[in-house]
Amino acid sequence: MTRIKKDFSLPAVFAGFITFLIGISVSSVLVIQAGQVLGANQAQISSWFWALGLSIGLSGLILSWKFKYPVATSWSTAGLALIIATGSGYNLNEAIGAFLICGIMTAVLGFFGIFQRILEFLPQSLTSAMLAGVLLKFGITLFTVMQDQLIYVLVLISTYFVSKKTLPRHSIVITLLACILLTPLFFEYTATKIHYGMTYPVWIQPEFHWSSILGLAIPLLIINMASQYLPGLAMIRSYGYKPHVNQLVSWTGIAQAIFAPFGAFSTNIAAISAAVSLDEQVHQDPAKRYIAGISCGVFYIFMGIFAATLTGLLLSFPREMITTLAAIALFATIGHNISIAFKEDLDRDAALITFLMSASGVQFLGIGSAFWGLVIGFIIYHLMRIQIKKPI
Template structure:
């Protein structure tokens, strides 16, 4: 506890909050829709948020504290898309059984170290190109939104650039505060009346059927590995940390399995939102950035405990506010990964194709472009290097 107090910093807490905000704001509504498709009641939907908040929050907080680097955890948005697309074919109880099986498979794969061995064969130039490509849309979205909301975006960009020049370490903190002040001036936004109440967990007995295991559990397992763990682990490595892959995958999978009967459909390593907690704007000393991971976990726990209240409060912010905040917060990460991706001349062609493929956003079989782009880039790299050796 004394070390945490010594390493504590306001920018790290803000980075943790932004990581949390990006993680839930994009897909909190999709959690509700996915649960409704499976036939969940209002009380059961609240239980979903309770389980997700506590599972994600506790795993991220404890892993960040244990390993002393930011471990941001999150639910899988791609997984939600899968549930929404196929969920009508299963009962809620069958889906809960599938979530439990998926968590157990993830834990077993993680603790056995299989995923870690696969990662060791992938060049960092390709993983950085993948990350840069996946994140590119967030930077572009900020500028495309200028066509209709240029005044708010230019004002916030001006605040970011000036604060980056004068107080680089606090630039994101200052930008967030400025955004909160400017939001009511440029957009229709009124702070809602908050009624605090604790969420109540609801036990949903799992049912195990082969159709749900093969049609939901296994696809969810593959999608989580491809769209969450692969880029999430690569993100941590790109900032010079050596992630404890076995433990990160194993413990998050086990957490999902334990909380599945309450509606926890996934607990994964965060991919895109994690970048905010890893950047040097959190703290110039990489060994002190873990405070951002702890803070992010804390906010998820609060969300879980006050699920209905906090989710409605955060969802009240205009969508544009989240888009601009995410874009600005990810500037450093996009440039960081582009520089790593293209610094090695031998890998530049494969990295470029990986970057473009991942930036395209295409999906095949419900799996996003991050997985397919990296697979394609790896194939290109192998062919070019094989040709050079002959």
């Protein structure tokens, strides 16, 4: 506790909050939709948020504290898309069983070091290109909002860059405060009626069938690895940290397995939202940025305990506000990864294909473009290194 007090900073807390906000705001409605597809009632859906908040929050908080670098955790939006698309073929108990199996398999991949060995084969230029491609759409959406809210976006962009020039450590904090102050002036919206009170867990008995294991658990595992763990660990590595891959994968898998019977469909390393907690805007000293990971975990725990209250409040924010704030917060990360991806001449062709494919958003076999971009880029990376003997 003494070191935490010494390393504590307000920008780190705000970065943790923004990481949390980005992580849940866009896909909270999808959690509700996924639960409804599986036949969950209102109490059970509230339990899903309780389980997700505690499993994500506790794992992120403890891992950040233990390893002293930001370990932002989250649920998988791509996993939600899979559940919504295929969930009608299973009942709620079968789905819960699949979530539990997925968590156990994730832990096994971590404990036996399988994922660590996979990651060691991937060049940083390609993982950075993949991250830049995934993040690109978030930067572009800022200018989509600008088309309808020109002054709003211009003022926030100006606020960010002026504060980054004058008070770089507090630029995100200042931008967030400006966003909160400006939003009521530019948008007409009514906050949802907030119901105050704690959320209570509901045990949902898991059922295990080969159809749900093969059709839901294994695809969910692949999607989590491709869309969450791979870019999330690459994100941590791109900022100079050496992630404890085995422990991060295994313990988040265990957290998912423990809370799965209450609705935790995934507990993963965060990918996109994690960037906010890793950047130098959090703190110039990388050794003190772990406070952002701890803070993010605390916010997730509060979300779980007061799921109905906090989720209702966050969902009342205009989507344009969330989109603008997320894009500005990710500016530095997009630039950082582009610079790494295209730094080496020999890597540029492979990095370009990885970047473009990852940014495309297409899916094959239910797996997202980030995974396929990395696969194609990896092939080109090694193809460009083949030495062809010239005829004498």
